[in-house]
Structure formats: structure tokens, C-alpha cells
Amino acid sequence: MSEKDPEINRFLVLAFGAYLIVLNVVLLFTLLKIWPTTVPLEPAREVVAFGRTFAMPPERTFLVIALLAGALGSYIHLATSFADYAGNRQLVGSWLWWYTLRPFIGMALAVIMYFVVRGGLILPTTSPEGLSPYGVAAIGALAGMFSKQATDKLREVFENLFKTDKPTDRADKLKDG
Numbered sequence: 001m002s003e004k005d006p007e008i009n010r011f012l013v014l015a016f017g018a019y020l021i022v023l024n025v026v027l028l029f030t031l032l033k034i035w036p037t038t039v040p041l042e043p044a045r046e047v048v049a050f051g052r053t054f055a056m057p058p059e060r061t062f063l064v065i066a067l068l069a070g071a072l073g074s075y076i077h078l079a080t081s082f083a084d085y086a087g088n089r090q091l092v093g094s095w096l097w098w099y100t101l102r103p104f105i106g107m108a109l110a111v112i113m114y115f116v117v118r119g120g121l122i123l124p125t126t127s128p129e130g131l132s133p134y135g136v137a138a139i140g141a142l143a144g145m146f147s148k149q150a151t152d153k154l155r156e157v158f159e160n161l162f163k164t165d166k167p168t169d170r171a172d173k174l175k176d177g
Contacts, residue, residue, distance in 0.1 A: 008093045013086050016099065020079050023103065027075060031068045036061055036133055058131075063114065065133050066140035070110020071103040073144025078102040106144025113143040113150055116157065 034047055034056065041058040048054075056064075078099050085091040117139055143150040 008091050013091060016082065016096075017086070020075070020082060024072075024075060024079070027068060027072045027103075031065070031072065031137075034061060034064050034068070039132060040130075041133070062118075062131060062133065062136045063111065065136050066110045066114035067107045069137040069140030070106040070108070070113075070144035072106075073110070073141035074102045074106025074147065075144075076141075077106075077145050077147070103144075105147060109147050109150055110140035110143045112154065113139055116154065 030049075033049065036042070036045075041061060044055055044057045045061075046053050047056045082091070082099055085095075114136060
């Protein structure tokens with residue numbers, strides 16, 4: 001709680017802390033719910049969620065694992081940051097959106113990293129039978145947890161893949177930085 005930002009009061013800090021606890025439980029429960037029972041994955045299985053039954057072929061299972069693991073990785077980063085700043089009474093309201101959006105950013109980034117790896121841009125392509133849910137979860141969680149480094153690596157891959165000798169001159173171009 002900072003004197004610069006008086007809107008962050010004790011109730012808001014406690015409410016957001018409770019939200020983080022619930023988020024952690026929901027992410028872990030959902031990940032355990034969709035986790036495959038055998039490796040390699042069975043050809044298709046059904047998962048019950050939200051009162052509906054969904055078909056879960058291996059590719060969809062891996063995608064959901066990457067998504068949830070990305071959110072969990074981001075959760076670790078944001079919960080650690082929240083605890084540090086709240087504990088030191090330096091939490092300011094302008095960061096509320098950063099904390100709120102972090103798991104969604106982690107999910108999106110984990111899916112992109114999964115596509116990059118599955119597409120063979122970083123590692124050779126593999127059939128779904130050759131994939132491990134543990135490896136997919138690790139890539140997703142690390143992408144979510146270390147989103148800055150993951151986006152830097154994606155930028156590096158993209159720049160190397162689409163390297164140009166000389167940038168195109170454009171009238172009225174935007175200035176960097």
C-alpha cells in the first residue's frame with residue numbers, strides 16, 4: 001500500500017490475495033482433470049467439464065495442457081510479485097491490470113510457444129504419439145513464467161526466419177523507442 005496511490009486499501013489487497021488463491025486451485029484442478037492417464041496418449045477420450053462432455057483427441061489435450069500450464073507459470077510470476085509488493089507495502093493500483101491480465105498473457109504465449117515447437121521452428125516435428133504431456137506442460141509453464149524471455153526468443157526466431165538485408169524506406173515512419 002503506497003501513499004502515492006491511496007486507492008489500494010487493505011480490503012482490496014485481501015480480496016486480490018483471495019482471488020489468487022482461488023485462481024491457483026482452479027488452474028491446478030483443471031490441469032489435473034484433463035491430464036492424460038496414459039503416456040503415450042490414448043487416441044481419444046472424453047472429459048467432463050462445465051456439465052458437458054468434450055472429446056479430447058491428443059492434439060487438443062496437448063493444446064489445453066499448454067494453455068493451462070502457461071497460465072500456471074504466469075500465476076507463479078504474478079503471485080510472487082504480488083506477495084513481495086504487498087508484503088513491503090509498495091503495491092500500487094496502477095499495476096492491477098498487470099496482475100489481472102498476467103495469466104491470460106501466459107496462456108496466449110504458451111500456446112504460441114507450443115505452436116512454434118510443434119511446427120518444428122525450434123525442435124524437429126514429432127507426431128502426437130512421440131510427445132510427452134510433461135514436456136508440453138514444461139514449455140507452457142516456462143513460457144508463462146518467463147514471458148519476457150519467451151517473447152525475446154520468439155522475436156529472435158522471427159527475425160532470423162524473415163531477415164532482410166536492408167529495411168524498406170517509408171515516408172512518415174515511426175521512430176523507435
